Amino acid sequence: MSRGPSTTRIALIYPELLGTYGDGGNAIVLARRLRWRGLRAEIVNVAAGSPVPEDCDIYLLGGGEDAPQVLAADGIRQNRAIARAVSGGAAVLAVCAGYQVIGESFPSGGEIHPGLHLVGIETRRSFAPPETPPPGRAVGDIVVEPDPRLGLPTLYGYENHAGRTRRLPGAGGVPLGTVQRGIGDGDGGTDGIIDGRVVGTYLHGPVLAQNPALADLLLSWVHGALPPLDGPPETVALREARRRALAVS
Ligand code: GLN
Numbered sequence: 326m327s328r329g330p331s332t333t334r335i336a337l338i339y340p341e342l343l344g345t346y347g348d349g350g351n352a353i354v355l356a357r358r359l360r361w362r363g364l365r366a367e368i369v370n371v372a373a374g375s376p377v378p379e380d381c382d383i384y385l386l387g388g389g390e391d392a393p394q395v396l397a398a399d400g401i402r403q404n405r406a407i408a409r410a411v412s413g414g415a416a417v418l419a420v421c422a423g424y425q426v427i428g429e430s431f432p433s434g435g436e437i438h439p440g441l442h443l444v445g446i447e448t449r450r451s452f453a454p455p456e457t458p459p460p461g462r463a464v465g466d467i468v469v470e471p472d473p474r475l476g477l478p479t480l481y482g483y484e485n486h487a488g489r490t491r492r493l494p495g496a497g498g499v500p501l502g503t504v505q506r507g508i509g510d511g512d513g514g515t516d517g518i519i520d521g522r523v524v525g526t527y528l529h530g531p532v533l534a535q536n537p538a539l540a541d542l543l544l545s546w547v548h549g550a551l552p553p554l555d556g557p558p559e560t561v562a563l564r565e566a567r568r569r570a571l572a573v574s
Contacts, residue, residue: 332365333548336381338423341373342397346485348387348420350531354540355383362552373397379406382547383416386423388485388529391433394422398440401426408443416522416546417443420532421486424517424525431488444520445496448488452512460511462487466570467507467528469516472499480536481566482528484508490527492518501526506570522546534562 337352356366371377373396377384384407389397401407411417417427425431428446430439437449451459467484471477480502489511492500498520500510509516509527517526524543526532533540537560545551 332367333359333383333544334367334369334381336369336371336378336384338371338377338384338386339373339397339400340370340387342393342400343387343389343423345390345393346388346421346529348385348423348529348531351385351387351418351420351533351540354531354533354537355385355544358537358540358544358554359548361554364548364552374400376403377401377406379404379410381410381415383418383543384410386417386419386426388421388423390422391487394426394431395433395438397422398426398431398438401441402439407441411443411521411523414522414547416543417524418533418543419523419525420529421484421527424527425488425490427523427525428490429493443523444498444518444525445493446490446518446525447493448490450487450489452489452491460489460508463508463511463527465507466566467509467516468505468570469502469507469509469526469528470505471502472519474499475501475519475542477536477538477542479505479567480526480528480532480539481563481570482526482530482532482535484527484529486527497521498523530562530566534560535566536563
């Protein structure tokens with residue numbers, strides 16, 4: 326259901342800490358796809374360390390390295406703005422470090438740090454028995470077949486992470502999709518989570534530039550039905566990502 330905002334407010338959380346992989350582009354994509362439809366959008370840059378505002382419609386958390394990721398989680402935890410906004414109908418897109426942060430806990434510097442407890446996942450270097458060497462960093466193109474209930478086409482991106490993620494028993498939501506190529510969660514062939522209006526994924530790209538249907542799904546949650554968009558349904562970024570992912574390597 327639409328929250329009916331006249332201007333859709335898109336919060337880009339701590340881009341100084343969670344901007345390493347260009348995921349700030351997701352904010353630009355969302356704002357552009359609204360403006361191309363004659364709708365109003367505002368990107369709210371939430372500077373690292375400042376309290377997260379509660380009055381935004383979409384919250385974006387990007388990827389980052391281990392130490393900045395801890396700082397980001399600690400800063401966001403100053404208040405419960407994202408959780409409260411989600412209860413009020415806001416959406417979240419969390420990518421890689423952001424995905425790990427919205428869960429229960431994640432590793433950094435040999436320690437386990439608490440996450441934001443927005444979704445029932447946990448991240449570790451490995452879930453294999455202790456005597457097994459941890460898996461290497463997951464780096465490269467990734468192709469994900471989304472849960473059919475989402476009505477989305479195949480998702481394309483790239484991944485670059487050391488962590489492996491699993492859903493906790495009894496957790497809400499469903500995996501975002503199944504991995505056709507790449508690693509993703511690295512625990513059973515899935516990538517990401519979709520729990521209500523909270524989406525987590527390992528896909529960089531930025532993921533919304535390469536997968537405009539996912540951008541429109543998020544926008545429709547907070548805006549209601551969207552007017553059709555003139556122009557080609559596919560972006561250049563999607564075509565290029567698909568070409569790269571399907572190329573014989
Ligand atoms: N630091 C995390 C990891 O390596 C996330 C990396 C990222 O956001 N790309 O697992």
